[in-house]
Structures are given as structure tokens and as C-alpha cells.
Amino acid sequence: xxxxxxxxxxxxxxxxxxxxxxxxxxxTFLSGIIIGLPALIIPLYFYKTAPKAAVTKHVSAxxxxxxxxLHIHQAHxxxxxxxxxxxxxxxxxxxxxxxxxxxxxIVVAVHHLSFYFLQVNxxxxxxxxxxxxxxxxxxxxxxYAIAEAxxxxxxxxxxxxxxESGKELS
Numbered sequence: 001x002x003x004x005x006x007x008x009x010x011x012x013x014x015x016x017x018x019x020x021x022x023x024x025x026x027x028t029f030l031s032g033i034i035i036g037l038p039a040l041i042i043p044l045y046f047y048k049t050a051p052k053a054a055v056t057k058h059v060s061a062x063x064x065x066x067x068x069x070l071h072i073h074q075a076h077x078x079x080x081x082x083x084x085x086x087x088x089x090x091x092x093x094x095x096x097x098x099x100x101x102x103x104x105x106i107v108v109a110v111h112h113l114s115f116y117f118l119q120v121n122x123x124x125x126x127x128x129x130x131x132x133x134x135x136x137x138x139x140x141x142x143x144y145a146i147a148e149a150x151x152x153x154x155x156x157x158x159x160x161x162x163x164e165s166g167k168e169l170s
Contacts, residue, residue, distance in 0.1 A: 001047050001048065001051050002051050002052065004057075004060075004094050004095055005047040005051050005056065005060075006047075007091075007094060008043060008047070008060050008063075008064075008091075009043070009044055009047055011064075011091065012039070012040050012043055012044070012063055012064075012067070013040065015036075015039075015040075015064075015067040015071075016032075016036045016037070016039070016040040016067075018067075018071060019031075019032035019033075019035075019036035019067070019070055019071065019074065020032050020033075020036070022071055022074040022075055023074060025075075026074050026075055026076060028073070028074040031070065031073060031074055032070065032074060035066065035070045036067070036070055039063050039066045039067050039070065040063075042059060042063065043056075043059050043060055043063040046059045046060075054097075054099075057095045057097055057099075057100045058099070058100055058103045060092070060095070060100070061092055061100040061101070061103040061104040061107070062103060062104075062107055064088040064089075064091070064092065064104065065085065065088065065104050065107035065108055065111065066107065067084075067088070068081075068082075068084040068085045068088055068108075069107070069108075069111040069115070071084055072084070072115075072126065072127060073115065073125060073126045073127070075126075076126045076129065077119070077126040077127050077128040077129045077130075077132070077133075078129060079128065079129060079132060082141065085108055085145065085148075086144075086145075086148050088104075089101065089104055089145075089148050089149065089152050090148075090152060092104060092152065092156070093152055093155055093156045093159065095156065096156050096157075096159045096160035096163060097156055097160065098153035098154070098156050098157045100156075101149040101150075101152055101153040101156070102149070102153075104149065105145060105146065105149040108145050109142065109145070111127070112127060112138050112141055112142065112145075113138065115127035116128070116133075116135065116138050119133060120133065
């Protein structure tokens with residue numbers, strides 16, 4: 001397992017522990033197990049079996065955004081928990097691959113849109129707290145998520161070019 005995968009293995013372990021903690025706080029323990037356990041185990045499998053494969057980076061992006069979605073749901077749409085999306089997107093820079101941000105952005109878009117419609121139809125799924133449950137909130141979040149993905153993707157791409165240049169020089 002390489003350094004990036006090791007970092008994400010530890011990160012996903014912490015995120016799973018967060019799922020359990022949120023489960024106890026918000027009485028969403030079952031969601032934390034049913035969604036959190038696969039979000040932990042599947043990336044770990046890829047880290048062991050295909051540590052250098054491009055798909056492993058995308059599995060990491062998927063896992064990170066799934067954990068963020070899970071935590072938002074578990075906290076009943078608490079707006080502050082949405083910051084986790086931006087924190088985890090920033091951590092994805094370590095892969096130095098702009099394409100992982102496309103994967104992350106797609107997951108965030110599907111999550112926000114589907115959970116919004118599920119929540120307004122009272123299915124027991126949460127994306128926003130009751131005060132912010134309007135479609136304009138989805139649009140505002142989309143603008144910020146797109147901006148984050150663009151800038152972090154550009155930074156990752158720039159880091160990759162510098163890294164390759166450094167390798168050539170050495």
C-alpha cells in the first residue's frame with residue numbers, strides 16, 4: 001500500500017468511527033453501520049488489491065463523499081456537517097489527479113439532488129435542516145462544490161506537473 005492509500009485507510013477508519021459516534025448522538029446507528037461499513041471496507045480492498053490503479057483513486061473519492069453524505073444524513077441535515085465535503089475534497093489533492101474531483105462532484109450532485117427530493121417527500125432521509133429545505137440551498141451548495149472541485153482539481157494538476165518535473169530533474 002502506498003502513502004496516499006495508507007493515509008486514506010486511516011482517514012476512512014476515523015470517518016467510520018465518526019459514523020458510529022453520530023449514530024449514538026442522533027440515533028442513526030443502523031445507517032452508520034449499513035452505509036459506513038461498506039464505505040470503509042471497499043476502499044481498503046482496493047488499497048490491498050490494486051494500490052496503484054487509477055480506479056483506486058476514484059474509489060477513494062467515492063468513499064470520501066459517501067461518508068460525507070452519510071454524516072450529513074445522520075446529523076439530520078445539520079448545515080455545519082456539509083463542511084466535511086470541502087475538507088475531504090481538499091484531502092483528495094494528495095492523489096494529484098484532477099479526474100478524482102469529477103468523481104467526487106458527481107457523487108455530491110447526485111447526493112444533494114436525490115436527498116433533497118427524498119427529504120421533501122418525508123422519506124426519513126436528510127440533506128438539510130428544516131430551515132434550509134428549499135431548492136435554492138441545493139443550487140448554492142452546487143456552486144460552492146463546483147468551485148471547490150475546479151480549484152482543487154487545478155491545484156492537483158499543477159502539483160502533478162511539478163512532481164513529474166522534479167522526478168525528471170533528479
